[in-house]
Every structure is written in structure tokens, then in C-alpha cells.
Amino acid sequence: MRGRNSSEAAQDCPECGGTASHQNGELVCSQCGLVLEEQFSNTRRSPSNTGSSPNTPEYLTRGLTTEIAEDHSETFLTKPEDRRTRRLRTWQHRIRRNSSQERNLETALNEIHRIASALGVPDVTRKTACVLYRRALEENLIIGYSIETIATASLHIACRKAQIPQSLSDFETVAKVPKKKIGRGLRHLKKELELEIPPADASSYIPRYCSDLDVDVDVDVERRARELLDSLDGAPTVSGVSPPALAGAVIYLAAQDCGVEVRQDEIATVAGVSTNTISRRSQQLRQENAVPVS
Numbered sequence: 001m002r003g004r005n006s007s008e009a010a011q012d013c014p015e016c017g018g019t020a021s022h023q024n025g026e027l028v029c030s031q032c033g034l035v036l037e038e039q040f041s042n043t044r045r046s047p048s049n050t051g052s053s054p055n056t057p058e059y060l061t062r063g064l065t066t067e068i069a070e071d072h073s074e075t076f077l078t079k080p081e082d083r084r085t086r087r088l089r090t091w092q093h094r095i096r097r098n099s100s101q102e103r104n105l106e107t108a109l110n111e112i113h114r115i116a117s118a119l120g121v122p123d124v125t126r127k128t129a130c131v132l133y134r135r136a137l138e139e140n141l142i143i144g145y146s147i148e149t150i151a152t153a154s155l156h157i158a159c160r161k162a163q164i165p166q167s168l169s170d171f172e173t174v175a176k177v178p179k180k181k182i183g184r185g186l187r188h189l190k191k192e193l194e195l196e197i198p199p200a201d202a203s204s205y206i207p208r209y210c211s212d213l214d215v216d217v218d219v220d221v222e223r224r225a226r227e228l229l230d231s232l233d234g235a236p237t238v239s240g241v242s243p244p245a246l247a248g249a250v251i252y253l254a255a256q257d258c259g260v261e262v263r264q265d266e267i268a269t270v271a272g273v274s275t276n277t278i279s280r281r282s283q284q285l286r287q288e289n290a291v292p293v294s
Contacts, residue, residue: 128158153185169272205247225254249281
């Protein structure tokens with residue numbers, strides 16, 4: 001037949017002698033329905049072939065551009081091609097960072113990624129921190145603060161929203177700024193961006209601290225610490241007390257109640273507070289009978 005190739009030409013059915021024709025990519029007899037040839041063709045465009053990438057706030061370009069990376073394949077480039085690729089890579093790097101705002105954002109995103117990796121923060125929480133920093137940068141809230149301060153504060157806010165037990169002392173150990181500046185940046189972002197940050201819960205720190213102290217091998221100190229903390233609900237004694245310090249104090253009292261030997265300096269190291277803080281808080285709870293310790 002003219003205008004059609006031989007594979008699409010009509011054929012006779014070997015079973016009934018009827019005429020076979022193409023239907024939905026298959027060669028089918030129009031009388032008995034026998035399938036003579038199966039030719040599966042997919043004319044729909046696959047989403048993976050569109051060339052698009054997910055909008056990822058973790059990257060400077062949000063993952064929407066092509067990266068000219070170094071050649072690590074077995075087939076090496078020739079010298080002229082290698083020089084040309086290096087030149088293109090250099091200009092791509094310059095074009096993407098041609099403004100101070102883009103350089104600021106790149107430094108902050110790298111810092112968020114570094115701190116999140118060191119603390120084991122999930123990817124979803126890391127993305128939330130990147131979105132917070134982008135908002136702060138767009139609204140010129142970085143002025144008067146270092147990039148590291150706002151980046152760390154953004155990640156801390158994201159952890160607070162996700163109920164991840166990471167205190168300011170935990171961030172101070174891996175960040176390049178002290179926790180006082182991190183707290184100052186946190187309050188600044190909370191006020192200017194009108195964020196609703198849930199208060200830190202001391203109970204969320206108990207499982208992690210007990211795991212780091214390895215005190216739950218023989219006795220359920222964690223369960224006892226939770227019971228003691230629940231008895232403090234609404235007590236004026238714990239008003240304004242740092243959640244890590246409160247968690248460390250109830251763990252110390254629970255360990256004593258269960259007959260497990262745990263030193264205050266060990267708890268202080270895990271909680272990121274001083275030994276005097278643990279001693280003072282535990283004595284205060286014991287003297288005021290805020291917790292029913294046997």
C-alpha cells in the first residue's frame with residue numbers, strides 16, 4: 001500500500017482467511033480476533049524525559065539547571081576539549097554567583113548542610129531550614145547578623161518545628177557561632193517572620209540522653225524519668241527551666257530511685273550543661289518535693 005511501510009500493510013489471517021489490520025499497535029484479524037503481531041508503542045511522553053527536576057531549596061539553583069561537572073568516565077577528553085570544558089565550568093560558576101546575594105545564599109546552604117549532616121538532621125527538616133533562610137534573605141533580615149548565625153538559627157527553628165531534640169548547646173558544638181548568638185538570631189527570625197515555634201519539650205530529650213548514658217540496660221530508667229517528669233506538669237518549680245537541664249535532672253533522680261549509679265558530670269556532658277546546673281536542679285526538685293522520689 002502506498003504511503004505505508006510493509007509492516008503496516010494488511011495481511012490475511014492464517015486461521016480464517018480474513019483481513020488483519022493494525023489496532024492499538026497490534027496486528028489483529030478483524031473477523032476472528034487473532035493477534036498476528038504485537039508491536040507495543042508508547043507515544044505518550046514519560047515524565048522522566050521532560051528534562052525537568054524537582055524544585056529543591058537545598059541547592060542554589062533549586063536543582064533546575066544543568067551542572068557542568070568534571071569528567072570521571074573511563075574515556076578521557078582530549079586536551080582541547082578538556083580546556084574548553086574547564087572554561088565553561090568556570091564561567092558557569094561565575095554566572096551563577098554574580099551577585100552578593102547569591103554568594104550569601106550559597107554559603108548559607110552549605111553551612112546548613114554541614115551542620116545538619118553533623119547532627120543527623122533528616123532531609124525534610126534540612127529543606128525547611130533552607131526555605132526559612134531564603135525567606136530571611138529575601139526580606140533583608142540578614143543585615144546585622146552573620147551568615148552562620150542565621151543559617152544555624154534557621155536549622156534550629158526547623159528542628160523545633162519537627163520536634164527533634166536538639167538544644168542550642170548541640171548546635172554550638174558543630175556551628176561556628178556561640179549559642180547566645182544562635183538564640184539571638186532565633187528570636188530575630190521568630191519576630192520578623194512571625195513564626196509559631198512550639199516550646200521545647202523536656203520529655204523529647206530523655207530517650208536520647210538515656211541512650212547516650214547507656215543506663216537502660218538492666219533497669220528502665222527512661223520510664224521512671226518520664227513518670228517523674230509527668231508529675232511536674234504545671235509545677236511552678238520548673239517554670240523557666242531549660243528543657244535539657246530539666247531532662248538531665250529527672251534522669252539523675254530516676255537513676256537514683258532505680259539504684260543505678262550515674263554521675264552528674266556524665267549527665268551534664270550529655271545534656272550540654274554544667275555539672276552545677278544538674279546538681280542545683282535535682283536538689284531543688286528533691287527539697288521542694290516536686291517529684292515523688294523514694
